[in-house]
Amino acid sequence: MPTLFTFLTPYAIRRRLALALLAACTAGSAFSLESVSLQLRWRHQFQFAGYYAALHQGYYREAGLEVTLKEGGPDINPVVDVLEGHSDFGIAVSSLVIEYLKGKPVLMLGPVFQHSPNILLMHGHNKHLADLAGPGKGAIALMGGDQDVELKAMFSNEGIALDKLHIVPNERHLDDFLDRRVEALNAYVSNEPFLLNLRGIPHTIFKPQTYGMDFYGDVLFTRKAMETERPDVVAAFRAASMRGWQYALQHQSEIIDLLLTRYNTQHKSREHFAYEAQALYRLIDPTVIEIGHSNPGRWEYIANAYQRFGLVKFDRPLDDFFYQEKREVDLRRLYWALATTVSILLLVGGIAFYIHRINRRLALALAENRTYAQLSRLGMPTQTVPNSTAGGDDCHDVAQTP
Numbered sequence: 001m002p003t004l005f006t007f008l009t010p011y012a013i014r015r016r017l018a019l020a021l022l023a024a025c026t027a028g029s030a031f032s033l034e035s036v037s038l039q040l041r042w043r044h045q046f047q048f049a050g051y052y053a054a055l056h057q058g059y060y061r062e063a064g065l066e067v068t069l070k071e072g073g074p075d076i077n078p079v080v081d082v083l084e085g086h087s088d089f090g091i092a093v094s095s096l097v098i099e100y101l102k103g104k105p106v107l108m109l110g111p112v113f114q115h116s117p118n119i120l121l122m123h124g125h126n127k128h129l130a131d132l133a134g135p136g137k138g139a140i141a142l143m144g145g146d147q148d149v150e151l152k153a154m155f156s157n158e159g160i161a162l163d164k165l166h167i168v169p170n171e172r173h174l175d176d177f178l179d180r181r182v183e184a185l186n187a188y189v190s191n192e193p194f195l196l197n198l199r200g201i202p203h204t205i206f207k208p209q210t211y212g213m214d215f216y217g218d219v220l221f222t223r224k225a226m227e228t229e230r231p232d233v234v235a236a237f238r239a240a241s242m243r244g245w246q247y248a249l250q251h252q253s254e255i256i257d258l259l260l261t262r263y264n265t266q267h268k269s270r271e272h273f274a275y276e277a278q279a280l281y282r283l284i285d286p287t288v289i290e291i292g293h294s295n296p297g298r299w300e301y302i303a304n305a306y307q308r309f310g311l312v313k314f315d316r317p318l319d320d321f322f323y324q325e326k327r328e329v330d331l332r333r334l335y336w337a338l339a340t341t342v343s344i345l346l347l348v349g350g351i352a353f354y355i356h357r358i359n360r361r362l363a364l365a366l367a368e369n370r371t372y373a374q375l376s377r378l379g380m381p382t383q384t385v386p387n388s389t390a391g392g393d394d395c396h397d398v399a400q401t402p
């Protein structure tokens with residue numbers, strides 16, 4: 001009894017088997033997604049738009065990942081969270097290099113913001129950093145650990161010792177500032193100024209760039225063990241995240257809709273999200289610099305700046321701080337090129353062989369006709385002559401000329 005394969009050529013059989021194998025692999029991958037988590041630095045907002053886009057556009061799933069986005073806040077330190085294994089990836093700032101120089105096994109995957117959005121807000125117009133130094137001065141609310149080192153460095157750069165400042169933990173954030181529980185507050189240029197302007201609250205903005213510290217902003221990172229044990233996961237997560245950022249910046253209105261419906265834990269308005277998106281776009285600068293691009297020389301400058309302010313010793317190379325994707329040689333294009341070349345050669349060879357056979361038959365037929373003509377001129381009877389046009393195997397009788 002004939003089967004399906006009875007009517008298929010060997011090539012067709014191999015092709016169907018390959019397609020079946022590919023389908024099986026694809027189906028299997030859908031049930032074997034790698035679960036990973038990303039600890040955000042702050043509460044949900046456009047600051048993390050690229051990761052929302054990568055999640056909801058399916059980029060993470062295409063990369064074989066099931067990603068959980070963990071909302072941050074004033075009591076969350078992503079570096080500690082990742083190093084302790086509570087999360088696989090995190091968002092830090094340029095002070096991540098301090099953790100590395102202190103011996104922490106952090107691995108920088110790439111900065112998203114080419115310029116830091118981190119600022120210090122202070123009540124009143126035209127204020128100075130010195131107005132916050134000395135006994136009885138107002139409190140300064142900063143993030144824990146070394147997350148706001150670049151803000152502290154501004155004071156050091158002005159010759160103001162940190163022990164002259166009344167630094168307190170950032171607990172209720174903007175509410176503490178509005179209630180005058182703190183005189184100054186860490187903030188993002190893309191966020192809090194919008195609310196203060198909306199309410200008509202006088203304030204002064206201090207930017208680290210003004211004090212010679214043009215550092216990177218949000219930096220994607222992981223722990224070294226993650227890259228050692230699961231390099232494919234790290235490479236896939238980084239690539240999908242940067243792809244998500246490209247989409248988010250090109251579809252800002254769509255991402256704002258997503259934020260309003262799924263991630264608006266801060267109850268922001270559409271106008272607020274739009275303000276944030278425009279400010280961050282300028283800091284990312286995607287039309288000039290590739291998203292995630294990192295300049296080793298600039299990181300050395302940042303490390304030297306921290307050392308100059310007495311925050312850390314720059315006494316080890318930064319080679320192990322940078323993520324280096326292990327690229328394997330992709331031979332698929334070569335294989336396709338070879339297969340195409342072989343196919344063309346076989347086709348050309350087949351055509352040439354066919355033309356050769358036709359020419360050979362034509363030559364034999366002409367020779368046969370010449371033989372008949374010569375016999376006829378000599379008045380000799382024709383004899384049985386091989387029929388060359390039949391391949392030379394059959395013969396036919398030619399009637400004798402009377």
